[in-house]
Amino acid sequence: MTDSKKRMRTDDTASADRVIDVAIIERDESAPSSRNPRRERMGGEVRVSAVATNSVTIYYDAADVERRKTIYRLNRQRRGSKE
Amino acid sequence: MQPVAEDYTIVIPGNWNLAILNPDWIARTLFQAEGVEAQITIVAGTTSLRYRHNQVIIAPNANRVLFSTSELSAENLAAAEAAAERILEQLPVTPVSGVGINFGYRQDQIPENVADIFNAADVAALAARDLAITRLSVTRTIRYDERDLRLRLTQTEDNSLRVHLNYHKAVGSSEEARQAIHQKVAAYLAHGEGILRDIYGLELEADE
Numbered sequence: 001m002t003d004s005k006k007r008m009r010t011d012d013t014a015s016a017d018r019v020i021d022v023a024i025i026e027r028d029e030s031a032p033s034s035r036n037p038r039r040e041r042m043g044g045e046v047r048v049s050a051v052a053t054n055s056v057t058i059y060y061d062a063a064d065v066e067r068r069k070t071i072y073r074l075n076r077q078r079r080g081s082k083e
Numbered sequence: 084m085q086p087v088a089e090d091y092t093i094v095i096p097g098n099w100n101l102a103i104l105n106p107d108w109i110a111r112t113l114f115q116a117e118g119v120e121a122q123i124t125i126v127a128g129t130t131s132l133r134y135r136h137n138q139v140i141i142a143p144n145a146n147r148v149l150f151s152t153s154e155l156s157a158e159n160l161a162a163a164e165a166a167a168e169r170i171l172e173q174l175p176v177t178p179v180s181g182v183g184i185n186f187g188y189r190q191d192q193i194p195e196n197v198a199d200i201f202n203a204a205d206v207a208a209l210a211a212r213d214l215a216i217t218r219l220s221v222t223r224t225i226r227y228d229e230r231d232l233r234l235r236l237t238q239t240e241d242n243s244l245r246v247h248l249n250y251h252k253a254v255g256s257s258e259e260a261r262q263a264i265h266q267k268v269a270a271y272l273a274h275g276e277g278i279l280r281d282i283y284g285l286e287l288e289a290d291e
Binding site: 008009010011012013014015016017018019020021022 | 088089090091092094095096120121122123124125126127140142147149151180181182183185187233247249251253
């Protein structure tokens, strides 16, 4: 066992300043290009976009400030590419 | 003393592959379900995704995966434990370095016997210099069941008590991590609450 392992912290909490429910929609092979992603309004403040690239991007619009920010990019295996 | 649901976690630090830990894989392989709920969490301005199925939550990050429950119950804690075991079974070559099984509590009033623990030798000297202590923690690292139990008592700014129990074990493989979790959550919960009751006189309040 190394010293770094001995010092490893494992006491994380699941608390968060804010939790927002979102929905992940299936990537649509026929969706428009990434420059014009398909969007759906989720819960009045979160938009989820399925783009025609090999990823899903979630856009978050704050309820009080109309700002759009890509907060997470999730690489996804191209559907059917290895099937 | 009241349990704090967010502090009931299973933490597995390691080098996780987020390309695998996508919603489809988590739903089908981890939860054996058709889909999962997704949530964005914001912590100190940093956002991340987590997923929920029934009452079990998984928060995958590149350097650790965290399991928790949205509602405390023996059944949900067992489900979280099972999910943690399953991820280690399904990704056996993932480099993992430790396991943490955690519980947390709060109590509005600090009992006198616990207040005595916080009344360390330097408290009066600091006060005499007009240096106010706003938060005070005492941590005991105890060897138990071939791992460390880190028991932390904290006097908060509002003079309430927070208690954290961290059953920590360093591991060298996924299988070792799985064994360190298997049937441990309920056992450690009973063990930890027994220590808090017998040593510190802290007991869970009955549900109203």
